[in-house]
Amino acid sequence: MPRTAVVALGGNAITREGQSGTHSEQAANARAMAAAVCSLRDAGWQVVLVHGNGPQVGNLVIQQDEAAHEVPPLPLFCLDAMTEGQLGSLLTLALHEQAGDTLPGVVSVVTHVVVSPDDPAFTHPAKPIGPFLDREQADRLAAGGRWQVAEDAGRGYRRVVASPQPLDIVETEAIRALVDRGMIVTAAGGGGVPVVAEGRGYRGIDAVIDKDLAAQQLAQSLDAGALVLVTDVDQVLLDFGSPQQRPVTELTADEAQRHLDDGQFPEGSMGPKVRAAIGFVRGGGQAAVITSAQRAVRSLDGEPHPDDEVGTRIVAERVRLEGIS
Amino acid sequence: MPRTAVVALGGNAITREGQSGTHSEQAANARAMAAAVCSLRDAGWQVVLVHGNGPQVGNLVIQQDEAAHEVPPLPLFCLDAMTEGQLGSLLTLALHEQAGDTLPGVVSVVTHVVVSPDDPAFTHPAKPIGPFLDREQADRLAAGGRWQVAEDAGRGYRRVVASPQPLDIVETEAIRALVDRGMIVTAAGGGGVPVVAEGRGYRGIDAVIDKDLAAQQLAQSLDAGALVLVTDVDQVLLDFGSPQQRPVTELTADEAQRHLDDGQFPEGSMGPKVRAAIGFVRGGGQAAVITSAQRAVRSLDGEPHPDDEVGTRIVAERVRLEGIS
Numbered sequence: 001m002p003r004t005a006v007v008a009l010g011g012n013a014i015t016r017e018g019q020s021g022t023h024s025e026q027a028a029n030a031r032a033m034a035a036a037v038c039s040l041r042d043a044g045w046q047v048v049l050v051h052g053n054g055p056q057v058g059n060l061v062i063q064q065d066e067a068a069h070e071v072p073p074l075p076l077f078c079l080d081a082m083t084e085g086q087l088g089s090l091l092t093l094a095l096h097e098q099a100g101d102t103l104p105g106v107v108s109v110v111t112h113v114v115v116s117p118d119d120p121a122f123t124h125p126a127k128p129i130g131p132f133l134d135r136e137q138a139d140r141l142a143a144g145g146r147w148q149v150a151e152d153a154g155r156g157y158r159r160v161v162a163s164p165q166p167l168d169i170v171e172t173e174a175i176r177a178l179v180d181r182g183m184i185v186t187a188a189g190g191g192g193v194p195v196v197a198e199g200r201g202y203r204g205i206d207a208v209i210d211k212d213l214a215a216q217q218l219a220q221s222l223d224a225g226a227l228v229l230v231t232d233v234d235q236v237l238l239d240f241g242s243p244q245q246r247p248v249t250e251l252t253a254d255e256a257q258r259h260l261d262d263g264q265f266p267e268g269s270m271g272p273k274v275r276a277a278i279g280f281v282r283g284g285g286q287a288a289v290i291t292s293a294q295r296a297v298r299s300l301d302g303e304p305h306p307d308d309e310v311g312t313r314i315v316a317e318r319v320r321l322e323g324i325s
Numbered sequence: 326m327p328r329t330a331v332v333a334l335g336g337n338a339i340t341r342e343g344q345s346g347t348h349s350e351q352a353a354n355a356r357a358m359a360a361a362v363c364s365l366r367d368a369g370w371q372v373v374l375v376h377g378n379g380p381q382v383g384n385l386v387i388q389q390d391e392a393a394h395e396v397p398p399l400p401l402f403c404l405d406a407m408t409e410g411q412l413g414s415l416l417t418l419a420l421h422e423q424a425g426d427t428l429p430g431v432v433s434v435v436t437h438v439v440v441s442p443d444d445p446a447f448t449h450p451a452k453p454i455g456p457f458l459d460r461e462q463a464d465r466l467a468a469g470g471r472w473q474v475a476e477d478a479g480r481g482y483r484r485v486v487a488s489p490q491p492l493d494i495v496e497t498e499a500i501r502a503l504v505d506r507g508m509i510v511t512a513a514g515g516g517g518v519p520v521v522a523e524g525r526g527y528r529g530i531d532a533v534i535d536k537d538l539a540a541q542q543l544a545q546s547l548d549a550g551a552l553v554l555v556t557d558v559d560q561v562l563l564d565f566g567s568p569q570q571r572p573v574t575e576l577t578a579d580e581a582q583r584h585l586d587d588g589q590f591p592e593g594s595m596g597p598k599v600r601a602a603i604g605f606v607r608g609g610g611q612a613a614v615i616t617s618a619q620r621a622v623r624s625l626d627g628e629p630h631p632d633d634e635v636g637t638r639i640v641a642e643r644v645r646l647e648g649i650s
Contacts, residue, residue, distance in 0.1 A: 022397040059396045067391035070456075071384045072347040078411050085410020086403050088435040089518050093527055096495075100525030107499040108435040110413040110511075131395075170421075174432035174503055181502050186435075193414050200425030202418055 003225035004046040004179055005300065008215035008276075009033055009293070011052030011190070013230065014087060021059050026090055034094035036230070036293035037184065041099070043301045046179050048222065049091060050215040053083035053190030057208060058130035061159065065146075073146065076161060077193050077204035084110050084189040091186050104182035112170040112202060113192030113209055113217070119164035125150075127163035127208055128268075132156035162207040164194065166217040170202065176222055188214040216276035220283045226300055227280040227288040229273040234292045236274070236312040238264060249307040251314050253278045277314035288314045328550035329371040329504055330625065333540035333601075334358055334618070336377030336515070338555065339412060346384050351415055359419035361555070361618035362509065366424070368626045371504050373547065374416060375540040378408035378515030382533060383455035386484065390471075398471070401486060402518050402529035409435050409514040416511050429507035437495040437527060438517030438534050438542070444489035452488035452533055453593075457481035487532040489519065491542040495527065501547055513539040541601035545608045551625055552605040552613040554598040559617045561599070561637040563589060574632045576639050578603045602639035613639045 014029045015021040037047050057079050064073040088108030095106040121127075125148050133141065138149040138157035150160040169175070169188060178185045191209030195202035212229050219227040235247035238259065251259070256278050265271040270290075277288035289299045291311020299311040339354050340346040362372050382404050389398040413433030420431040446452075450473050458466065463474045463482035475485040494500070494513060503510045516534030520527035537554050544552040560572035563584065576584070581603050590596040595615075602613035614624045616636020624636040 020397050023399050023403060062396050063388040063392040066395065067388040070391065071387050072345050074348050074411070078348060078414070081410040081414035082407040083410065085406040085408065085413065085435050086399070088410070089403070089406035089437065089529070092435065092437065093520070093529060096526030097524060098526075105496070105498050107496050110410050110417065110433040110435065112414065112417065171430070171432050173430050173506070174508060177502050177506050178499055181498070183499060195418065199422060201421030201423075204414070204418060 003044070004048060004222055005040060005226040005228055006048045006050060006215050006219035006222065006224045007037060007040065007228040007230060007296070008050045008212050009052065009230040010211070011054040011056055013293070014051065014090070015055035021055055027094065030090045030094035031097065033293060034091065034098040036296050037095060038098045039297045040228075040300065041103075041184065043297050045226070045300065046182070047184050048175065048179060048218065048224070049184065049186045050188045050211055050218060051087050051091060051186065051190065052211040053080065053087060053208070054129065056083045056087060057190060061130045075204065076206035076208070077195070080190050080208060081110060081193045084108070084193065087189050088186045095184055099184070103184060105178075106184045107178055108186040108189070109171050109175055109178070111175070111188040111192040112195045113166045113188060113214055114168040114170060114202065115164035115166060115194050115196060115205065115207065115209065117196045117205065119162070121162040121164040121207065125160045125162040127161050127210075128152055128158035129161055129208060130159045132158055163210055164207050166192070166209050166214045169214075169218050169221050170195065172218070172221040175218070179222065188218050210272045212272045212276040213279070216280045219280055219285060225286055227277065227285055228296050228300065229276060229288065229290045230293050230296060231270075231273060231290060232292065234295050234311060236270065236290050240264070248312055249310060250318070251312065252318050253281045253314060253316055256314050274314070281314055281316045286315075290314070328369070329373060329547055330365060330551040330553055331373045331375060331540050331544035331547065331549045332362060332365065332553040332555060332621070333375045333537050334377065334555040335536070336379035336381055338618070339376065339415070340380035346380055352419065355415045355419035356422065358618060359416065359423040361621050362420060363423045364622045365553075365625065366428075366509065368622050370551070370625065371507070372509050373500065373504060373543065373549070374509065374511045375513045375536055375543060376412050376416060376511065376515065377536040378405065378412060378533070379454065381408045381412060382515060386455045400529065401531035401533070402520075405515050405533060406435060406518045409433070409518065412514050413511045420509055424509070428509060430503075431509045432503055433511040433514070434496050434500055434503070436500070436513040436517040437520045438491045438513060438539055439493040439495060439527065440489035440491060440519050440521060440530065440532065440534065442521045442530065444487070446487040446489040446532065450485045450487040451475070452486050452535075453477055453483035454486055454533060455484045457483055488535055489532050491516070491534050491539045494539075494543050494546050495520065497543070497546040500543070504547065513543050535597045537597045537601040538604070541605045544605055544610060550611055552602065552610055553621050553625065554601060554613065554615045555618050555621060556595075556598060556615060557617065559620050559636060561595065561615050565589070573637055574635060575643070576637065577643050578606045578639060578641055581639050599639070606639055606641045611640075615639070
């Protein structure tokens with residue numbers, strides 16, 4: 001039975017900074033991600049892939065608003081579900097192309113993630129989505145009642161939505177059944193469709209869950225061996241932007257927590273990754289890795305590598321591991 | 326091991342004639358469908374649910390076009406994938422609410438369906454999607470190059486897209502694994518994301534596959550015991566609209582084929598259902614049923630019922646069955 005790695009990649013990995021989000025851009029980026037996933041697979045890992053949806057749900061929001069005079073806009077949680085379908089399909093096709101017939105299968109599961117209706121994120125929505133707006137656009141949107149708008153550090157205004165803490169993955173057993181068959185599974189895309197328990201079932205709720213935290217929750221639910229948080233940089237940097245800036249190869253959860261408390265990792269970027277990594281190893285996971293797609297395999301293959309070929313590993317306690325099993 | 330029924334329901338069952346497609350309309354309609362599915366389940370059937378996406382993909386097309394000056398429109402096959410996510414989530418939540426904890430699980434799989442690039446549907450796109458247009462709108466759209474437009478019997482113009490024959494379901498083994506665990510699975514939504522084989526994998530291709538034919542293909546791939554084609558009417562009507570109009574309780578595949586050849590069943594409504602039913606029983610399936618959600622269970626429960634309580638059953642040969650096993 002191979003070990004399982006849950007791999008989280010950003011919506012920015014699929015529509016990159018400065019790209020507008022055409023299908024050919026997305027397909028080319030998905031191809032690069034699929035190559036990294038297949039390398040992990042070749043190194044003996046079962047892979048569950050979690051993707052973000054920031055740029056894509058931002059585009060959907062614009063389209064829904066622009067056509068509102070003709071087509072009733074759907075709630076935000078429905079747009080999350082749409083991005084699960086679209087990006088799940090995109091990644092499935094990229095993985096088939098990369099892996100060919102060498103796999104028992106590739107499959108994307110529409111995933112629902114339970115949150116608390118009392119999560120403070122619902123009273124203080126803080127996750128920006130969609131494009132920057134000028135003051136006039138912002139006032140108009142806010143007056144419409146569908147969106148809250150906040151100023152973003154001098155760069156203009158943006159829609160802000162709640163980003164609550166994921167508590168449970170509704171489709172855990174389905175995902176486990178597929179992983180057990182040896183399939184590469186895409187799940188909890190865009191952080192999953194946020195739901196709250198209600199009656200005998202669940203009700204969708206408007207939010208965008210952080211995909212790194214959703215990946216952490218999924219990794220714990222699946223008892224995965226590793227959580228891989230893919231980002232643009234090879235390693236976590238300490239004292240970023242200062243003369244003391246330095247990459248770091250290994251952190252214990254306690255060390256990472258101290259740096260987080262010191263404000264080393266900004267919310268919107270490295271913060272959620274470090275929090276997800278800490279949560280995973282404190283919840284019993286063996287190791288979390290924060291790194292680039294290029295270094296993901298070497299960070300997990302159990303071979304000794306120089307520090308400048310691996311990512312940043314977050315572990316429960318400092319033990320020089322010969323690999324993660 | 327319970328028997329498996331593949332149940333196809335129209336996109337019109339989720340956004341009804343005259344509705345605009347708000348989320349609360351969709352959720353109420355999904356609830357009614359979920360009740361029918363759970364009754365089938367209570368009668369001892371494993372259920373795989375296939376939904377259409379006509380009204381929903383039509384709305385997405387409008388939104389994509391209206392915001393094209395700001396957001397690059399995605400290809401049609403990506404919009405199919407979006408409707409799989411959105412409607413798969415909608416039905417999953419409705420099924421949870423209906424079934425509560427009585428099930429091992431409910432799950433929606435983003436499904437890809439293989440078609441031939443040489444299917445004549447690609448040179449003669451004939452499936453209308455989206456709203457009716459006037460001549461000026463139609464000319465402008467056609468000139469844009471993204472859409473073909475055709476006149477629809479005096480009611481105006483509509484976008485027309487290819488609707489090729491489904492040949493294979495890429496995710497068959499994943500769906501089978503989930504059904505084997507006792508889960509209710511939503512799959513091939515909107516007819517699935519159309520793909521053609523290319524290189525080691527598949528390439529998306531712009532089309533909307535008929536959901537009844539996709540359901541037939543999926544039922545065959547899964548060796549399902551029954552194919553249930555849910556529609557607005559309780560039974561198939563012969564000589565529709567004439568003084569000889571009459572409902573029919575059972576047809577052999579040969580009889581159904583003769584009526585089809587006689588032009589009894591218009592394309593765009595009953596035609597694809599009858600063709601799917603014939604294909605299923607000729608491919609080795611035991612029986613297909615065309616009926617309303619209300620009559621689905623009594624049509625399959627193996628008990629003797631009066632003709633006015635069941636649907637229309639299509640069988641390979643006329644045998645008075647005491648049920649389908």
